[in-house]
Every structure is written in C-alpha cells, then in structure tokens.
Amino acid sequence: MTMKVAFVGLGQMGRPMARNLLKAAPGLLVHSASATAYAELASHGAVPTDDRRRIGQSDIVFLSLPGDSVVEQVLCGPDGLSQFLRPGSIVVDTSTIGYTCTRDLAGKLAGRQVHFVDAPVSGMAARAADGTLTAMCGGNPEALETARPYLASIASSILYMGESGTGQLAKLVNQLLFDINCAALAEVLPMAVKLGLDAGKISAIVNSGTGRSYASEFFVPRMLERNFSDGYPMRHAYKDLVSGAELGARMGIPLPVLAAATATYQSALLQGHGTEDKGAMVKVFEKLLGVEFQGQPA
Numbered sequence: 001m002t003m004k005v006a007f008v009g010l011g012q013m014g015r016p017m018a019r020n021l022l023k024a025a026p027g028l029l030v031h032s033a034s035a036t037a038y039a040e041l042a043s044h045g046a047v048p049t050d051d052r053r054r055i056g057q058s059d060i061v062f063l064s065l066p067g068d069s070v071v072e073q074v075l076c077g078p079d080g081l082s083q084f085l086r087p088g089s090i091v092v093d094t095s096t097i098g099y100t101c102t103r104d105l106a107g108k109l110a111g112r113q114v115h116f117v118d119a120p121v122s123g124m125a126a127r128a129a130d131g132t133l134t135a136m137c138g139g140n141p142e143a144l145e146t147a148r149p150y151l152a153s154i155a156s157s158i159l160y161m162g163e164s165g166t167g168q169l170a171k172l173v174n175q176l177l178f179d180i181n182c183a184a185l186a187e188v189l190p191m192a193v194k195l196g197l198d199a200g201k202i203s204a205i206v207n208s209g210t211g212r213s214y215a216s217e218f219f220v221p222r223m224l225e226r227n228f229s230d231g232y233p234m235r236h237a238y239k240d241l242v243s244g245a246e247l248g249a250r251m252g253i254p255l256p257v258l259a260a261a262t263a264t265y266q267s268a269l270l271q272g273h274g275t276e277d278k279g280a281m282v283k284v285f286e287k288l289l290g291v292e293f294q295g296q297p298a
Contacts, residue, residue, distance in 0.1 A: 014094075028047065193292070
C-alpha cells in the first residue's frame with residue numbers, strides 16, 4: 001500500500017534527511033518555517049506546502065525541529081497538526097527533545113489514536129546527507145515497523161529501545177558522552193600549546209593514539225584551521241546538558257564529570273560563542289592561557 005508521507009522541518013539536518021526520504025516516498029510533502037529549502041527539494045520531486053491540514057492527512061509525518069517548544073507548538077499549538085491527524089497515523093519525531101516532553105506528546109497523541117515514535121538521530125550533517133544516520137527509537141513497535149522502510153532511507157542503523165521516551169534517553173546518553181569529549185579537548189589542547197608543544201603534531205598524536213574519539217577526529221582539524229562553523233551551534237546543543245542535569249537531579253544520580261563539562265559550555269556561551277559549534281569551546285581556555293591552538297596538520 002502506498003502511503004502519504006510528509007516531512008516538517010528543513011534545517012541543517014532536516015533538509016538532507018528529506019532529500020533522502022524522497023527515495024522511499026516520491027511526492028513527499030515538505031514544510032518548514034522558512035521556505036528557503038523549498039525550491040531545492042521541489043527540484044528533487046518534493047511538494048512544498050504551508051497547509052497544515054494537508055500535512056495532517058498524511059499516513060506518516062516526520063519531524064526534524066530544534067527543540068521541545070517548537071515540537072509542542074507544531075503538534076499541539078493553536079494551528080497544530082494534532083487536530084488534523086487521522087486515527088492510525090504515525091508521527092516520527094527525529095528531533096532531539098526532552099524525555100518528559102516526549103512522554104507528554106505521546107500521551108496527547110494517543111488520545112487521538114495517533115502513534116508517536118521518538119526517533120532522534122545521531123551522525124551530524126555529513127551522515128544526514130549520506131543517509132547513514134543512527135536512529136534510536138521508542139514507542140509502539142508496530143508503528144515503528146510501518147515507518148521503518150521510510151526511516152531506512154534516512155538511517156542505516158535503526159535501533160528499537162522500548163517504550164515512548166527511550167529513544168530520547170538513548171540519544172541523550174550518546175550526546176552527553178560526545179559533549180564531555182568536546183569539553184575535554186577544549187581544556188587540554190590549549191594546555192599542550194602553553195607547554196610548548198606544536199598544535200599540528202599533538203593533533204596527529206591524539207587522532208592516531210588512544211586519545212582519539214569521534215569528537216577529536218571531527219573538531220581538532222577544524223580547530224587548527226580556526227573553522228568553528230561546521231557543527232551544530234552550541235546554543236542549541238546546550239539543551240542536552242540541561243536535560244542531563246535535570247535527569248541526574250531528579251533521579252539522585254551524581255554526574256560530576258558532566259557538571260564540569262557543562263561549566264565549560266556555559267563559559268563559552270557567556271563569552272558569546274553560542275552561534276559557533278562545539279569546537280569553539282577551545283577559545284575559553286585559549287583566552288585563559290593566552291595561546292591559540294592553530295597550525296598545519298602534521
């Protein structure tokens with residue numbers, strides 16, 4: 001059976017995801033707060049629309065939105081999709097939002113007999129373009145199986161984690177480890193320069209040794225060239241740290257390393273680096289030590 005599929009949110013991640021989804025869903029309806037991506041996606045066969053009633057008549061609606069408040073507004077606001085969604089339809093939310101928000105939205109949509117699958121993705125924009133993201137999914141397993149052929153055009157790894165919210169919890173665990181890695185690089189690499197080590201050479205050592213991580217492989221070469229615009233802006237990424245702190249406080253779980261990393265993020269935000277990516281945290285310690293981590297790769 002051919003399904004009607006829609007995609008809402010055409011930002012840094014959503015645009016390439018929607019383009020890949022067109023392979024499984026020709027004639028995909030697309031919608032965004034900004035129409036800047038409409039022409040590109042239309043050239044690939046998508047159908048742009050600002051008519052939320054039309055979107056709500058889809059069998060499956062994918063979301064890729066910036067955070068809790070936007071997802072809530074799009075689904076349950078005065079002109080929200082929930083009032084137009086048909087019983088039995090499925091919302092697949094690839095956004096990164098809070099566990100509590102996810103549970104609340106799943107409950108509200110269940111009252112309308114609509115399935116809500118939380119399916120946050122990991123892999124950044126390059127893997128979104130390649131269609132090789134990892135999707136961590138929570139919610140009704142039958143709804144996920146219905147959506148899986150479409151989700152598979154976006155993600156090469158689709159992992160079912162359990163009930164509603166568990167997809168977001170899995171994504172949060174991954175993100176917090178990544179965030180801590182980024183903060184550690186920002187702290188230690190300027191120290192190496194302060195002590196007289198060559199930035200290019202120490203970068204080569206880190207990325208070929210046991211200090212290597214995805215964060216170092218992605219950000220360290222960009223730090224050397226002073227490129228802080230390829231990753232997700234810090235002011236948006238900060239929500240993961242807030243979610244981690246809230247869960248730790250509510251569950252009584254001590255997270256001292258996360259707390260230290262959060263202080264580095266906060267310092268970077270206070271210094272005005274919120275529009276830059278996580279690599280820009282290095283500027284906090286560069287300023288403190290009076291050095292700059294830059295140079296040619298060894």
